[in-house]
Amino acid sequence: MKNYKYIGLLVLSIGFASCDVNNELDEIQGPQVEQITPNANGLDFSKYIAVGASFTGGYLDGALFIKGQENSFPNIMASKFKLVGGGDFNQPLMGDNIGGFMMGGQQIPSLLPRLYFNGAGPVRLNATSTTSLTGRAAGTSFNNYGIPGAKSFHLTFPGYGALNPYFGRMASSASATVLGDAMAQQPTFFTLSEVGGNDVLGFATSGGSGVDQKNNFNPATYGPNDITSPVVFDQVFRGMVTAMTAGGAKGVIATVPDITLLPYFTTVPYNPVPMNAATAASVNSAYAAYNGGIQQAFGVLVQLNVMTKAQADAEVLKRTINFKAGQNAVVIVDEHLTNLGAINPAFAALPQLRQTTAKDLLVLPSSSFIGTLAVPNNPASVNGVGVALADQWVLTETELAQVQAATASYNATITSVASSNANVALIDLNAILQQARTGITFDQYTMTTALVRGGLVSLDGVHLTSRGYALMANKILGAIDTKFGSNFTVATNGLAKADDYQTNYSPTLR
Known part of the structure; x- marks a missing residue:
């Protein structure tokens, strides 16, 4: 809110013997703003090259489009x-x-138009892309090598353009690598940002449906939703920084944010199902046989000395399904629970079910799935209640720990590289995102990670808004000042201004 000061003038009717009174007031001068000349302190920005993934490219609202690219950090x-x-x-x-790609006059289903806010929530733009999947971007050389979807090892993979259309439309040849094309531009300054984010993102957004490949050092064998081994990441990242600084270029490298702090994972509560007492009693009755079977099975395992009574009691408590009046946790399949059928075929009919806890994260798309019917016209088949949610809808506590462990390992590599290389500055994006959970100040705004209303994260729940990217740019400029002695943070117009960047785009923008 803006504060306005009102000055009241009291006119006094006083008789004066003389009328030669000067009633003109001196002009009030506004505060003088000191003009500070920008100073690079010897840094050479004549050829700035940015390498990274979707954040670097300006991806937001679930797509890459011109306005977002123009407002990339x-x-x-x-x-x-x-x-x-x-x-x-x-x-x-x-x-x-519009965003997305088309081919043969048809929209590519996996590469859809951007999202916009329709007053109730994020929805896809009802439009057809004009960007061809096989077409090349205008231009013969580029400075921005932000490739949406790229994992760390993809950036050094020959022929990656055939696998990723965002790089395919700018690759110098069929066998080109992202790093090779970037280095061919002979950068004098560079940023290497959010490398490692996609190495855990696919696993997380798919509800942990991939594999944690921490002990597999051959990325050629990885699936699309697998977590990259920290050993592989370390080798790739160190090699990239060595290559980019070999010619004397300086730059900034960034830590990987804990992506599970993003609204894609925090918007849907773990207990989204409202229920009255009568309905709860009915659902509990339906689960009575399952609950009894679990107790019996674990009782047998204790008798057979397969596990202790304390271990069995803990798992029985975790797996018992119980609804009550009020807000309820959903029922999920958790493959990390003991597979009773594998221990004793007699228990094969008992699935690995439990209800979510506050330590589980329901992914954003689950909001439109929970509560629907798995079987039309069958009220007993409510997804998340009578029918357990599959792995894709929830990142369990165990899977969350895998994501966070990998992220911590990647960041250990990144900070180690920064501390041992005088040519690179470090920006801690992870710390910035942590701060944004409760609010981070950007000019007159307080931005948070809340979906739609928070201002920092775009409608897809993962990528930043244009204003968020402007904040990110300012933070990186600040890191450059701290490391190399430049003065962007204090120079006149040295930083981006929040009001110059939007948080939501109109559906009429095409």
């Missing part, structure tokens, strides 16, 4: 670098502000 930074001799910053712009 590297493009914002490049505009500030121009104040101190920086060169042009060319991006592989999409063909429209």
Whole structure:
């Protein structure tokens, strides 16, 4: 809110013997703003190259589109670098502000138009993309190598353009690597950001349906939703920084945010099912046989000395299904529970079921699935109640721990590289996201990670808004100042201003 001060003038009717009174007031001068000249302190920004994944590319609202690319944090930074001799910053712009790809006149189902807010929630734009899946981006050389979907090892993988259309439309050849094309531009300054994010993101957004490959050092054998081994990440990341600084270039590297702090994982509560006492009693009656079977099975396992009574009691408590009046946790399949059928075929009919706890994270798409009917017109088949949610809808406590362990390992590598290389500054994006959980200040705004209303994270629940990318640009500029002695944070117009960047785009923007 803006505060306005009102000055009241009291006019006094006083008789004066003389009328030669000066009633004109001196003009009130506003505060003088000191003009501070930007200073690079010897840094060379003539060829700035950005390498990374979707954040670097300006991906937001579930798609890559022109306006988002123009407001990518590297493009914002490049505009500030121009104040101190920086060169042009060319991006592989999409063909429209719709987002997604088309082929043969048809929208690619996995590469859809952007989201917009319709007043109730995020929905897809009802439009057809004009960007061809097989077409090339305009331009012969580029500065922004932010490739949505790229994992760390993809950035050094020959021929990656055939697997990823975002790189395919800008790759120099069929066998090109992202890093190789970036290095061919002979960067004088670079950013290497959110490398490692996609190495856990697919696993997390799929509800942990992939494999934690921590002991598998051959990424050629990984599935699309697998977690990259920290050993593989360490080798790739260290190699990339070595290559990018070999010619004397300086740059900034960024930690990987804990993606499970994002609204994609925090918007849907673990207990989203309202229920009255009568309905709860009815559902509990339906689960009575299952609960009794669990107690019996674990009792047998104790008698056979397969586990202790304390272990059995703990798992029985975890697996017992119980609804009550009020808000209720959903029923899920948890493959990390003891597989009773594998121990004794007599228990094969007992599934690995439990209800969610506050330590589980329901993914954002589950909000439109929970409460629907698995079988039409069958009220006993409510998904999340009578029918357990499959693995894809929830990141369990065990899976969350796997994501966080991998992220911590990646960040240990990144911070180690930063501390041992005088040519790179470090920006801790993970700490910034942690701060944003309760609120982070950007000019006159307080931004949070809340979906739609928070201002920091876009409608897809994972990527930042344009204003969020502007904040990110400012934080990186601050890291450059701290490491290399430049003065972007205090120079006149040295930082991006929040009001210049939107948090939501109109559906009329095409």
